[in-house]
Amino acid sequence: MAAAQVWSVDPRTGKRREQVAVEATAADVDHAVRAAHTARGALADRVVRAAFLRTAAGLLDAAKDRLVAAADAETALGTTRLTGELARTCYQLRSFAGIVDEGDFLGVVIDHPDDTATPPVPDLRRLKVPLGVVAVYAASNFPFAFSVPGGDTASALAAGCPVVVKAHPDHPHTSELVAGVLHLAAERTGVPRAVVGLVHGFDAGVALVGHPLVAAAGFTGSVRGGRALFDAAAARPVPIPFHGELGSLNPVVVTAAAAAERAAAIGAGLAGSMTLGVGQFCVKPGLVLAPTGADGDALLAALADEVKRAGEGVLLDHRMRDAFVAGAAARAALPDVDAPVAPGAGDEHTVSPGFLTVPAARLATGGPHDLLLEECFGPVTVVARYDGDDEATAVLSRLPGNLTATVHLSAAEAAGEGRGAELLARLTPLAGRVLVNGWPTGVAVAPAQHHGGPYPATTSTSTSVGGTAVERWLRPVAYQSTPEALLPPELRDDNPLGLPRRVDGRMELPDRDA
Structure with a gap:
């Protein structure tokens, strides 16, 4: 029996481009x-x-x-x-x-x-x-x-x-x-x-x-x-x-004070992050806790304006497109869920970005609305409107592990006043990277970076x-009472490879200029 062919497919049309390999x-x-x-x-x-x-x-x-x-x-x-x-x-x-x-x-x-x-x-x-x-x-x-x-x-x-x-x-x-x-x-x-x-x-x-x-x-x-x-x-x-x-939901919490201070900027930033790459980033913000009231409304208005400007896009393949369209529709059909900008199908090959809103209380007790706490791959986010800190805390207590968690604070909160430290403490158990006044899309390659998180974000730490x-x-190996001549060069006393090492409890750094 001949091995199955592997084809390159154009996601913009759904048509095969060329055969490039066979399945192993x-x-x-x-x-x-x-x-x-x-x-x-x-x-x-x-x-x-x-x-x-x-x-x-x-x-x-x-x-x-x-x-x-x-x-x-x-x-x-x-x-x-x-x-x-x-x-x-x-x-x-x-x-x-x-x-x-x-x-x-x-x-x-x-x-x-x-x-x-x-x-x-x-x-x-x-x-x-x-x-x-x-x-x-x-x-x-x-x-x-x-x-x-x-x-x-x-x-x-x-x-x-x-x-x-x-x-x-x-x-x-x-x-x-x-x-x-x-x-x-x-x-x-x-x-x-x-x-x-x-x-x-x-x-x-x-x-x-x-x-x-x-x-x-x-x-x-x-x-x-x-x-x-x-x-x-x-x-x-x-x-x-x-x-x-x-998978990761990447929750975002916007405090009432932050919304009062810069609602439009937060709404625009959220739109840019959740539509970046047609929403196909593993760190896309998929759930946002935003306050009720006029400041929260202003945030949603700015979000809606920017999402509408984003326009339709092509997902990585048609299977993902179908899953996104079905997932967005299932979420939008839940009671008390509104779609200020409806996410879903564009033409036969594209999708339209959008966002859904829901009272935060709907997410605090379980039931069918738990679907909103699952990642939906593509350009959609859920904005849960909370009325008071207790409602926001109740939603956070039900979230699984994530790659990232973000909080938007006011200038005073960022300076140590109010609930800033408390919110960071609540978000830290939820994610491997915690952001303040930023957006999670974009993962810098740097020594201090951590791209992982509690399950189901990742299966390890x-x-x-x-x-x-x-x-x-890597795995560690300890050699005990081993003659110098038999040791790997990395472990010999004269340090022939010039490695940084800890000897008898003290750190030794090689002289790179020697």
Whole structure:
């Protein structure tokens, strides 16, 4: 029986563009994983893998026009957005190369023997080592930054782990092109091409997470798909870490004082954030708690004006379009839900942005209105109008875990007066990133970044963006009473690799200028 064909589809028309691959069989997945496993030794040298990451970034930059054109044809995200996303991806690869150079991620700790301690301390030396082959599941909405060359791939390679990527069906041609660039980077740095494998197809994704040589997995996608893979990873004879980003409502609280101070600006900012990328960001604000009264009304008026200006847009595929139209209609049909700007279908290929309003009391007690507390992928948000702090608090107490949570405060509240600190304390348990007087769309690649959150936002406490994302693919090992000649060079007393380390409780930093 012939393998199923993989087609590139134009979301602007719903028509097939070209066949770009075939779905991987179980044998294909096995071959890719075993080849990656065999190639892992090529990433052992930190100098080599830093060079690989930098070379990959440079080659992606050089192929920018071709890659952006292919991604736009498959995603309809637009060349401006995709050019910026590719630049972000290249920056991320270079950032991880710098982390590899520095070596702090290895977490080197040395404790020399101490017979005076209780109990006595033997010679102990600890560092982190790569887990092995990492399965990466590409996202639909970021064909570069969260797909084949994205954060999971970059951080795994930085850790010294080969990857096998399961391509997303919404951009298979882009995935093939990018994989080719990464393979060229591997060749130019003397690394086997197999350190980055690529497979297509639903069954391939299932086989990948179950392969005995896959040591960990990273996923960005839906709650349903991510939870199924998470369960499969846990049910293996040897369970593996599964770092999944599944879904997020990203609540926003607007205080009465903030609305009184700048209702129009908040409404306009919300419109820009919830319609950005046709509402297809994982950090889109999907629920907003806004006060009743004239100031809240002014906020909604500004929101309505800006959302109307946003115009119709194309979602990543027609399946998502159908789900958005159905989801928006189901939410709008609930009792006491109004649609000042109705979200839904545009023409046969587009959707119209909009927002819904509901009394906050409807969300405080459960029932059918709980649908409004679930993510709806696309350009829609729910504004819950609260009358008093108790109503807002009651809604917050019912929210699941999120990637982000935002509060808009007045100038006085931001200076420490009123409920600002209390609201931050209430939002902190709900999310991995808490914002004040900003909007969650846009995730900076920075050492302090955390892109994750309590379940169902993610299945672990780790981040998928920022320097500490590399920690997902490492495990610590301690060597006890091991002769110096047998120790890895990272743990030797003379520190031949010039690594930052903690020795007998004191931090030692290498002299980079020596």
